[in-house]
Amino acid sequence: MKPVIAVAAPGTFAADRLVYDYDVDRENIVELDADQGELPNLTSGLLIYAPNDHLSGIDASEFVRVALEAEIPILGSAVGMHRLNVALGGDVARKTPEHLADETERRNRNSIFLAPGAKVSSTIGGSGWLSLECNHQEGIRHSDLAPGMMPAAMSDDRVVEAFEMPRFHWVFGVQWDVFGATRLPRGFDNVLVAFIERAMGI
Known part of the structure; x- marks a missing residue:
C-alpha cells in the first residue's frame, strides 16, 4: 500500500513543488478540491496550504476531523494555518495591518519568539528570538486559537x-x-521536510 x-x-x-523540490512521487x-467531501483511502498526511486566500472555497473541517481520527500528520501553512485553526474549533483570523509592508519596502520583518520545548521549535532546531518575514494581511491572536492548541511561536506584536x-x-x-525556503531562516524548511517524512513513513 x-x-x-x-x-x-x-x-x-x-x-508540483512536492514533486520537483522534495522528490515526492x-x-x-x-x-483535494471543494467538491471532495472526504479524504482518499490510505491518506497518510494532510497538507492545507495557500499563500493567499485560494482556500476560500474549501471547508477543511471534515478533512481535519478524519485526519485526527486516523492519527496522521497535519500541516497548515499561511492561510492554510487559519483554515486549520477554524477546523479545530478556533476563531477566524483577524486583519493585521501592522504586518503589511509599506509600498516602498521590499518586505516587512518582525521579531518572533520560538517557544523552548515546543515541537515546532524542536523541528526547526532552535528557540528564542529571531527575525522572520511577516507580510501577511491576517493573523491569529492567542485568544483566537482552537481549544487545546498551544502557541509555538509568537511575533513581537x-x-x-x-x-x-x-x-x-x-x-x-x-x-x-x-x-518559501529561500526567504526563511535556517531550519524553518525542516517543518515541511518533517511533515513529508512522517507522511511517507521515512
Whole structure:
C-alpha cells in the first residue's frame, strides 16, 4: 500500500513543488478540491496550504476531523494555518495591518519568539528570538486559537506565528509559507521536510 499525501491547496503549485523540490512521487499525492467531501483511502498526511486566500472555497473541517481520527500528520501553512485553526474549533483570523509592508519596502520583518520545548521549535532546531518575514494581511491572536492548541511561536506584536497540538503526535499550523525556503531562516524548511517524512513513513 502506497502512502498518500492529501493536499488541500487549490489554485497553487503545492503538489508540483512536492514533486520537483522534495522528490515526492506524483502517485503519492492527491489534490483535494471543494467538491471532495472526504479524504482518499490510505491518506497518510494532510497538507492545507495557500499563500493567499485560494482556500476560500474549501471547508477543511471534515478533512481535519478524519485526519485526527486516523492519527496522521497535519500541516497548515499561511492561510492554510487559519483554515486549520477554524477546523479545530478556533476563531477566524483577524486583519493585521501592522504586518503589511509599506509600498516602498521590499518586505516587512518582525521579531518572533520560538517557544523552548515546543515541537515546532524542536523541528526547526532552535528557540528564542529571531527575525522572520511577516507580510501577511491576517493573523491569529492567542485568544483566537482552537481549544487545546498551544502557541509555538509568537511575533513581537502578539500574532501567533505557529501553533501545535500538544496531545497529538504531529499537528502544526505555521503562518509562514513552507515553500518559501529561500526567504526563511535556517531550519524553518525542516517543518515541511518533517511533515513529508512522517507522511511517507521515512
